[in-house]
Amino acid sequence: MGAGSADGGPETSWASFDAALSLWNRVSTNNSRSPEACPEQTAYRCPKTEPGPPSDAVPNLGPNPPQSHLEAFGVEKKSPGAAHREPRPGPESCSRTVEGPVEGGMTALAGPVPRMMRPTLPQNYPRNGFPLEVSTPLGQGRVNQLGGVFINGRPLPNHIRHKIVEMAHHGIRPCVISRQLRVSHGCVSKILCRYQETGSIRPGAIGGSKPKQGTTPDVERRIEEYKRENPGMFSWEIRDKLLKDGMCDRNNAPSVSSISRIMRSKFGGKGDEEEDDEEMDKKELEDSDRRAKHSIEGILGDRGT
């Protein structure tokens, strides 16, 4: 599964990030949007999937959930530091349309503007005196519109996720959760939806790429077998044998390099396949080149268009 970031990764990051929050704490301001407990409480239900999940026990939050994101990190709120930064340039491409002015002093462009080109404020634009970024050992901390701290591209720490789910369990509405924990409502919505659907509060696996079609566990196993039966077998021979045995076809057969990699990981050492790798890679290259030339693109390309 690999993507360990969902498990161990973030914790390490957030550990140092938490420490940095005390720094932020020293310069941050009392948020004018200070969250207020909302009297009306409606249990959250994900519109997509009704049945709630039984698994992934949620820790007890207690009757008085923390008032802010910063407190959720174990940090007190303190006073202002309005470091203003240059807004970054907005997005340039677009697909939907938008009309009218945009919050934050942006003026409307004439006529409908495709949405992706909408003159939005750059993300995390400090419209209420909050600094764009929090100085952290990681140099990645930012503050959202609600005054919450987050690391762009990284999952919220587990305790915040737990709190979100826990509060929802207590019947607190997502909008209130969002304000109290200072997490964007889109994020609260996403986490609760995921929890409803999967029963897990954990973020998904980040990073990595899909294993190539050819290198399925079955194929891997077969490669191991071949190599065990005949240790002197070359990668390209294994590849040929995979094709001959119908384990895969020319389209999804693993490359020679892949086979070598698999063998390296299974058997260690580098063996003789290193050498024939290059040769075979060349062969493959020529092969695909030849194939390409016989494709429509290749033929058209040859005509010089």
Place this chain on the structure above:
DNA sequence: AACGTCACGGTTGAC
């Protein structure tokens, strides 16, 4: 006002 959705800029890790 509340909330679902999605583009965006970002991170990550297998290939």
Place this chain on the structure above:
DNA sequence: AAGTCAACCGTGACG
């Protein structure tokens, strides 16, 4: 070892 790519992230804006 370095680059690519496709997964994921949370935010912020629209509807």
